[in-house]
Amino acid sequence: MHDFRYAGGVLCCEDVPLGRIAEAVGTPAYVYSKHTLQEHYRRLEEAFSGIPHLVCYSVKANSNLAVLAVLAAMGSGADIVSGGELYRALKAGIPAEKIVYAGIGKTEEEMAYALRQDILMFNVESETELLALDRVAGEQGKRARIALRINPDVDPLTHPYIATGMKEAKFGIDMEKALAVYQQAASLAHVEVLGVHQHIGSQITRVEPFRDSLEKTGEFVRRLHEHGIKVRFINIGGGFGIPYGGEEVPYPVDYARAMKPVLKEHRCTVILEIGRMIVGNAGVLLTKVLYRKRGGAKRFLVVDAAMNDLVRPSLYGSYHEIVPVEERERERETVDVVGPVCEAGDFLAKERAMPRVEEGELLAVMSAGAYGFVMSSNYNSRRRAAEVLVDGGDFAVVRERESLEDLVKGERILR
Numbered sequence: 558m559h560d561f562r563y564a565g566g567v568l569c570c571e572d573v574p575l576g577r578i579a580e581a582v583g584t585p586a587y588v589y590s591k592h593t594l595q596e597h598y599r600r601l602e603e604a605f606s607g608i609p610h611l612v613c614y615s616v617k618a619n620s621n622l623a624v625l626a627v628l629a630a631m632g633s634g635a636d637i638v639s640g641g642e643l644y645r646a647l648k649a650g651i652p653a654e655k656i657v658y659a660g661i662g663k664t665e666e667e668m669a670y671a672l673r674q675d676i677l678m679f680n681v682e683s684e685t686e687l688l689a690l691d692r693v694a695g696e697q698g699k700r701a702r703i704a705l706r707i708n709p710d711v712d713p714l715t716h717p718y719i720a721t722g723m724k725e726a727k728f729g730i731d732m733e734k735a736l737a738v739y740q741q742a743a744s745l746a747h748v749e750v751l752g753v754h755q756h757i758g759s760q761i762t763r764v765e766p767f768r769d770s771l772e773k774t775g776e777f778v779r780r781l782h783e784h785g786i787k788v789r790f791i792n793i794g795g796g797f798g799i800p801y802g803g804e805e806v807p808y809p810v811d812y813a814r815a816m817k818p819v820l821k822e823h824r825c826t827v828i829l830e831i832g833r834m835i836v837g838n839a840g841v842l843l844t845k846v847l848y849r850k851r852g853g854a855k856r857f858l859v860v861d862a863a864m865n866d867l868v869r870p871s872l873y874g875s876y877h878e879i880v881p882v883e884e885r886e887r888e889r890e891t892v893d894v895v896g897p898v899c900e901a902g903d904f905l906a907k908e909r910a911m912p913r914v915e916e917g918e919l920l921a922v923m924s925a926g927a928y929g930f931v932m933s934s935n936y937n938s939r940r941r942a943a944e945v946l947v948d949g950g951d952f953a954v955v956r957e958r959e960s961l962e963d964l965v966k967g968e969r970i971l972r
């Protein structure tokens with residue numbers, strides 16, 4: 558579900574016409590719906606209401622402070638992958654005791670920061686990281702609470718760039734080795750074993766990979782118990798997929814139903830690290846058509862948003878629906894929607910059959926709330942877009958468009 562729909566002939570976010578936002582803020586701009594965020598969070602909470610659980614919103618999907626604050630107010634925790642994300646999560650009001658920290662390359666500085674803040678736990682991804690964490694915690698006279706990230710080796714049936722739980726992935730620890738690493742963890746003076754962590758990938762649109770991986774993880778938890786290692790948390794990671802083009806995907810209740818048997822058996826608190834499912838369809842990228850252009854038999858729409866604003870199409874070949882903001886009878890045509898960046902790989906859509914739009918018109922690139930702005934860059938010295946949060950009939954800029962001064966901030970000419 559989402560709150561972007563046509564009303565009075567124009568596309569609105571909740572009760573605000575997108576044209577009004579473009580007029581006030583300019584384009585390109587990311588526009589997020591507060592109500593959609595809240596509704597997605599609520600559905601997730603409800604789906605898992607029968608079992609002890611903690612939703613840790615995956616900050617990397619969309620780390621805008623205003624977005625984080627909306628989720629913090631709903632009671633969300635945070636799944637972070639860097640010291641920077643920890644800073645954001647805390648600033649937005651997410652309590653440290655609801656923060657879990659994943660990532661294969663945590664520096665000692667980041668570990669020390671997270672320990673000082675007393676986060677819930679670290680999701681440790683290798684033996685050497687475990688030893689480093691033990692050392693850093695020792696320096697602070699503390700015990701670091703941890704889960705080890707294990708690889709259930711299940712194919713999540715998604716894009717290879719976002720499949721993370723297979724044996725050859727750079728993430729996590731192989732199942733065969735995991736028991737020994739747990740035993741080592743249990744023997745360390747400054748580490749406390751609290752849970753098991755898995756994260757098999759992103760944009761997964763079937764329940765089976767979750768059911769299968771959780772069964773393997775559940776079996777592993779049983780083995781841990783046999784060896785005297787008791788865990789209180791099972792972290793199932795994230796990856797719930799969303800519809801990008803009207804396709805059917807499971808609802809949170811479907812995932813919950815498939816996973817409940819294993820989760821109930823172990824009486825652990827389940828941690829959910831959900832990003833995309835909460836924010837993906839809560840945001841659009843608003844852009845203006847600069848030029849219509851032909852190249853041979855091809856038609857191009859040159860728009861003012863580019864791969865530096867939304868890289869998913871260029872990076873993963875991702876599909877984003879693109880719709881005109883003004884609703885009217887139109888011819889259809891097949892076009893490439895491209896940005897101004899000087900790269901042949903800079904496109905938002907290729908060979909797309911869509912309603913004909915004219916120069917100066919506004920387009921909404923749908924489902925851009927997750928892995929959109931957060932992956933943006935200043936390539937071609939393009940200023941990063943503004944971000945706007947809509948709440949009913951009101952909207953507010955929650956990140957200003959960058960200025961020219963912002964572009965050169967921190968740079969120096971040597972004379």
Ligand SMILES: *Cc1c(COP(=O)(O)O)cnc(C)c1O
Pocket residue numbers: 615617618636638659660756758759760794795796797830831832833834927
């Ligand atoms: C990216 C990530 C998530 C969130 O993935 P989504 O597909 O956005 O739900 C959760 N856990 C970890 C460890 C991640 O790296």
